[in-house]
Amino acid sequence: MIIxxxxxxxxxxxxxxxxxxxxxxxxxxxxxxxxxxxxxxxGFYLKLALAHNQDFLRxxxxxxxxxxxxxxxxxxxxxxxxxxxxxAK
Numbered sequence: 323m324i325i326x327x328x329x330x331x332x333x334x335x336x337x338x339x340x341x342x343x344x345x346x347x348x349x350x351x352x353x354x355x356x357x358x359x360x361x362x363x364x365g366f367y368l369k370l371a372l373a374h375n376q377d378f379l380r381x382x383x384x385x386x387x388x389x390x391x392x393x394x395x396x397x398x399x400x401x402x403x404x405x406x407x408x409x410a411k
Contacts, residue, residue, distance in 0.1 A: 347371040354383055358396040370403060379403065 351368035355361050370379060382402050392398040 346376065350376050350379065354379065354399075357383060357387060358399065360396045363396070370400075374403065374407070378406075382406070 347368060348371075350371040351364055354367040354371070355364045360367075383399055386392060386395050386399045386402065
C-alpha cells in the first residue's frame with residue numbers, strides 16, 4: 323500500500339538521521355518541514371500538526387506548493403492556515 327511505503331520511508335530516514343518520529347503529528351511535521359525546506363522550524367510544524375486537522379494542513383500545503391508563485395512558500399502556508407482558522411471562528 324502507498325501509506326505503508328511512506329511510513330517505511332519515513333522510518334528509514336528517521337533511523338538514518340537518529341530522528342524518531344513516533345506519532346502521526348511528528349510524521350506530518352517532518353513532511354511539512356521537508357516540503358518547505360525548513361527543517362529548523364520542525365517544532366512549529368509540530369505545533370500546527372497537533373492543533374489542526376492533518377488533512378486540512380496537507381491540502382493547504384499542496385495548494386501552496388502547486389502554485390509555485392510564492393517567494394516564501396512556508397510563510398504563505400502559515401498565513402493561509404491562520405486565515406482559514408480565524409475565518410472559521
